[in-house]
Amino acid sequence: NNTDEKEALNFLLAYDREASAMCNNVMNTQWDFNTNITESTKQRMLETQLEYAKFQKDVWATATTFKWKTFRDPSIRRQFKVLSVLGRAALPEEKLKEIQQLLADMRDIYSRNRVCPYVKQPKNASLPIRMESVKCNLALDPDLTRIMAKSKDDNELTYMWQQWHDETGRPLRSKFMRYVELSNEAARLNGFKDTGDQWRASYDIEDFNSELDELWMGLRPLYQQLHAYVRRRLHHQHGKIVPLDGPIPAHLLGNMWAQSWSNLYDTTVPFPNKNSMDVTLSLKRQGYDPVRMFQLADQFFVSLGMKSVPDSFWTASMLEKPLDREVVCHASAWDFCNGRDFRIKQCTEVTMEDLTTAHHELGHIQYYMQYVNQPLAFREGANPGFHEAIGDVVALSVSTPKHMQKIGLLDKAADDPEVDINYLYSMALDKIAFLPFGFLLDQWRWKVFSGEIPFDQMNKAWWDLRLRYQGVAPPVNRSEHDFDAGAKYHVPANTPYIRYFVSFVLQFQLHKVLCEASGHVGPLHKCDIYQSREAGKLLAELLKLGSSKPWPDAIRILTRGRTSRMDPGAIMEYFQPLMEWLQKQNTEEKAGWRGMNSGITI
Ligand SMILES: C[C@H](NC(=O)O)C(=O)O
Numbered sequence: 001n002n003t004d005e006k007e008a009l010n011f012l013l014a015y016d017r018e019a020s021a022m023c024n025n026v027m028n029t030q031w032d033f034n035t036n037i038t039e040s041t042k043q044r045m046l047e048t049q050l051e052y053a054k055f056q057k058d059v060w061a062t063a064t065t066f067k068w069k070t071f072r073d074p075s076i077r078r079q080f081k082v083l084s085v086l087g088r089a090a091l092p093e094e095k096l097k098e099i100q101q102l103l104a105d106m107r108d109i110y111s112r113n114r115v116c117p118y119v120k121q122p123k124n125a126s127l128p129i130r131m132e133s134v135k136c137n138l139a140l141d142p143d144l145t146r147i148m149a150k151s152k153d154d155n156e157l158t159y160m161w162q163q164w165h166d167e168t169g170r171p172l173r174s175k176f177m178r179y180v181e182l183s184n185e186a187a188r189l190n191g192f193k194d195t196g197d198q199w200r201a202s203y204d205i206e207d208f209n210s211e212l213d214e215l216w217m218g219l220r221p222l223y224q225q226l227h228a229y230v231r232r233r234l235h236h237q238h239g240k241i242v243p244l245d246g247p248i249p250a251h252l253l254g255n256m257w258a259q260s261w262s263n264l265y266d267t268t269v270p271f272p273n274k275n276s277m278d279v280t281l282s283l284k285r286q287g288y289d290p291v292r293m294f295q296l297a298d299q300f301f302v303s304l305g306m307k308s309v310p311d312s313f314w315t316a317s318m319l320e321k322p323l324d325r326e327v328v329c330h331a332s333a334w335d336f337c338n339g340r341d342f343r344i345k346q347c348t349e350v351t352m353e354d355l356t357t358a359h360h361e362l363g364h365i366q367y368y369m370q371y372v373n374q375p376l377a378f379r380e381g382a383n384p385g386f387h388e389a390i391g392d393v394v395a396l397s398v399s400t401p402k403h404m405q406k407i408g409l410l411d412k413a414a415d416d417p418e419v420d421i422n423y424l425y426s427m428a429l430d431k432i433a434f435l436p437f438g439f440l441l442d443q444w445r446w447k448v449f450s451g452e453i454p455f456d457q458m459n460k461a462w463w464d465l466r467l468r469y470q471g472v473a474p475p476v477n478r479s480e481h482d483f484d485a486g487a488k489y490h491v492p493a494n495t496p497y498i499r500y501f502v503s504f505v506l507q508f509q510l511h512k513v514l515c516e517a518s519g520h521v522g523p524l525h526k527c528d529i530y531q532s533r534e535a536g537k538l539l540a541e542l543l544k545l546g547s548s549k550p551w552p553d554a555i556r557i558l559t560r561g562r563t564s565r566m567d568p569g570a571i572m573e574y575f576q577p578l579m580e581w582l583q584k585q586n587t588e589e590k591a592g593w594r595g596m597n598s599g600i601t602i
């Protein structure tokens with residue numbers, strides 16, 4: 001009856017006020033821990049997380065007394081639906097404390113890990129260089145990231161790859177297994193089969209798995225062509241360790257997880273005598289520092305008539321790795337739940353890769369600022385893939401040669417089809433190379449949560465999936481003493497990953513729609529929506545919704561009713577010229593690799 005509904009509305013308003021204050025409190029202590037890892041900041045964070053969980057449990061107890069499914073107002077019903085899922089707070093206190101501690105410890109181990117440098121033992125050395133004299137203080141950011149990107153020495157690359165995977169993965173394995181058990185217990189208390197089931201619920205699609213498989217099968221031919229071309233180039237550089245009909249060794253792709261191949265651009269570019277797309281050198285020569293990189297990204301949103309970050313962003317964010325304390329370097333964007341405090345934490349280096357990441361993280365901040373007037377329950381992306389897509393959509397315009405020339409980071413270049421191919425190739429090394437990794441990480445994790453992958457086969461299953469989808473193989477033998485998935489931040493950090501695969505498809509759909517709104521004519525990959533108020537208006541309309549509407553409605557609004565699903569058509573259209581060029585290059589290649597269909601290690 002409607003008195004119930006009126007009372008329910010008052011309950012929601014009170015919840016919003018109280019939850020925002022509690023959330024702000026937790027965000028502050030989580031920020032303090034992530035930007036200064038010590039026992040005391042860890043304990044302080046755990047205390048406030050426990051308080052917040054108790055608060056959520058009280059809210060849940062009250063919310064579930066309302067007959068909210070019968071309410072007339074769809075927005076009230078939708079808010080109650082969110083509040084009726086309690087999450088980890090459903091666990092009895094002792095188990096809740098245990099899982100919070102495990103999560104803090106796993107993040108701590110991953111972030112504070114340091115490894116030894118590669119010491120090239122001279123051939124004729126009378127006695128090996130004493131390793132005790134070598135300081136083992138190399139960090140993933142920036143040391144290993146730089147070595148994996150720059151080193152041409154197979155042995156050094158193998159050594160650094162193995163150091164990182166052994167030193168991070170192994171200590172995390174037992175903690176991760178216990179976290180899986182507790183997380184699944186919480187999921188079941190919330191009415192889900194397991195944690196994977198709970199995570200997939202964020203996409204609200206019955207046959208989510210088959211939709212994802214379909215998307216991947218549509219994109220796989222393009223990935224295979226890129227894989228075959230890069231494999232041939234690496235075979236020329238590294239010789240027989242790169243088999244022309246097999247997987248590519250994972251340590252040779254310029255990235256610790258082989259998830260982005262952009263660092264191979266300079267040594268594999270199709271037309272090397274044309275001007276490079278890598279603006280890292282220009283950034284350094286023009287004296288860019290992290291703040292200026294973020295100002296560039298912020299200015300792009302302002303040019304669309306969208307919001308600029310508040311002054312507090314510049315004073316409260318952590319845009320560089322501090323030298324005096326331990327931090328979680330993996331970049332992230334933070335909403336402090338009070339409608340005005342938004343920050344980024346990034347160990348920014350002056351590189352093209354980090355300029356792209358800066359745009360990615362500022363996309364999150366723009367989303368936070370746009371949906372600031374939604375009730376707390378709706379201050380999320382339309383689905384998690386949307387939140388990951390916004391910054392990347394802007395970066396698709398910024399990275400065009402035309403835009404880079406406009407802002408003086410790239411020399412003027414005539415309209416030249418070879419420059420076009422170079423540009424599309426540089427974009428594919430990031431966007432196409434990523435697709436199988438973005439797809440397989442949660443395929444693995446969902447199967448661990450469901451028990452389809454037993455704990456004593458986690459590593460074999462990881463490398464089966466890496467072979468089947470990505471066509472990469474470990475540079476050295478691995479065993480079940482290893483825990484190689486744990487060497488990727490999102491696994492110990494308990495951050496779902498399919499959102500990035502969804503984002504990489506969605507961002508090209510958004511790009512196409514915004515390009516049309518901006519009046520762009522011509523190939524999609526040449527579009528730059530810079531200064532287009534029409535595009536900005538349309539994007540802001542989407543972001544203001546937050547998660548107040550089902551995400552297919554959001555797509556329907558964006559595409560003026562043309563579609564309501566994820567559609568790979570836009571990414572395929574964008575890369576079509578490159579696909580044709582690769583197919584011509586690969587006529588002699590055997591695209592694909594042994595084991596790509598069976599998924600059984602041969
Ligand atoms: C793609 C994903 N991005 C992110 O975490 O922001 C990653 O870095 O693995």
Ligand SMILES: [Zn+2]
Pocket residue numbers: 360361364387388
């Ligand atoms: Zn992100």
